[in-house]
Amino acid sequence: MERKLKLPEGPFKAYLFDCDGTIVDSMPLHYVAWKTVLAEWGCKFDEELFYSWGGMPVVEIIAALNVREGLAMPADEIVRRKEGMYYNILPELKAVPEVLEHIHMSHGKIPFAVVSGSTRESVTKSLETLGILDRFETLVCAGDYTKSKPDPEPFLIAAERLGVKPEDCLVFEDTEMGIQAATAAGMASVKVLQPWERVAGV
Numbered sequence: 001m002e003r004k005l006k007l008p009e010g011p012f013k014a015y016l017f018d019c020d021g022t023i024v025d026s027m028p029l030h031y032v033a034w035k036t037v038l039a040e041w042g043c044k045f046d047e048e049l050f051y052s053w054g055g056m057p058v059v060e061i062i063a064a065l066n067v068r069e070g071l072a073m074p075a076d077e078i079v080r081r082k083e084g085m086y087y088n089i090l091p092e093l094k095a096v097p098e099v100l101e102h103i104h105m106s107h108g109k110i111p112f113a114v115v116s117g118s119t120r121e122s123v124t125k126s127l128e129t130l131g132i133l134d135r136f137e138t139l140v141c142a143g144d145y146t147k148s149k150p151d152p153e154p155f156l157i158a159a160e161r162l163g164v165k166p167e168d169c170l171v172f173e174d175t176e177m178g179i180q181a182a183t184a185a186g187m188a189s190v191k192v193l194q195p196w197e198r199v200a201g202v
Contacts, residue, residue, distance in 0.1 A: 005098045005172075008188045013168035015106060016158050016182075017099070017136075019116040021054055021174035022192045024126045025094045026086075033085035038065070041073050051194060054175035055117045055149040057142040058082065083122055093129045099172055099192055103135055111137045113158035115171075117148055137162060150177045152185030159185070 021027040031050050038045050043065055053061055062075045103112065112135055116123050120141040127133040138161045140154050147153045152166075159166045171182035171189040182189040 005102065005190055005192065007102075007170065007190055010170070012110065012170040012188070014111050014113065014159065014162045014164040014170070015102070015172065016113045016115050016155055016169050016187070017103075017172045018055065018174060018178050018192075019114050019123045019126060020118055021096075021194065022172050022178075023096060023099050023103070023114070023132075024130060025096050025195060026126055027051065027054065027174075028195060029089050029093060030086055032089060033082050034061075036085055037078060037081045038073075041071060041078075043069050043071055043073065051175075053177075055173075055177045055181075057117045057148050058119065059142070060117075060148065079119070083119065086122065087125060090125060090129050093126060095130050095132075096174075096192060100130075100132075102172070103132060107135050111162045111164070113138045113140060113162055115140045115154045115158045117142055117154075119143070149175075150180035150184065152181050155181055155185040155187060159187075 017023050020030060031047060034045055045065060058079050059075050062073055062078050066073055114123055114136050118141060120139060123139055123141050124133060140158045145153045145157055155171060156166060159169050166186040169187045171187050172192055173179050173182060173189055174192040174194060179189050179191060
């Protein structure tokens with residue numbers, strides 16, 4: 001079924017997109033990668049928790065799981081293994097159609113940025129897989145900011161790089177954390193449905 005995103009009243013001077021779960025339907029693939037790698041450490045990561053932490057940088061996820069599970073998993077090694085696993089299954093990656101439509105429709109009219117909790121390499125490879133990396137003027141990824149979503153810092157950095165005022169930006173996000181960050185930055189936002197919401201046809 002065709003689903004259109006209802007955009008708030010503009011006009012906007014820039015679009016800021018989260019990447020995973022917003023432009024690319026990558027959350028299910030990321031979850032497979034996480035589960036596979038964490039299983040080697042006997043670490044549980046249930047799906048509901050994974051989605052509720054959407055937008056959290058990878059290193060922060062590992063730190064939080066260590067606390068929760070009483071483990072001492074080495075962040076660097078797990079990041080490397082998890083990213084590697086994700087790249088192996090990347091050929092299966094698809095776009096979120098209703099967001100891709102807006103990217104195609106508005107490209108060249110206003111500047112775009114990606115604002116993500118994922119690593120730059122992961123975001124770059126995801127966008128390259130879909131052949132749309134060149135649509136974005138700038139990528140703000142894990143390591144580019146000190147405070148992650150729901151803090152507004154990542155979105156404010158993107159607006160600054162594009163030379164656009166926060167109130168002139170529209171944010172596309174699939175997580176509550178991301179919407180909170182956009183609101184805190186003084187930006188309008190549009191919520192993209194999660195995979196199960198799309199399947200259920202809600």
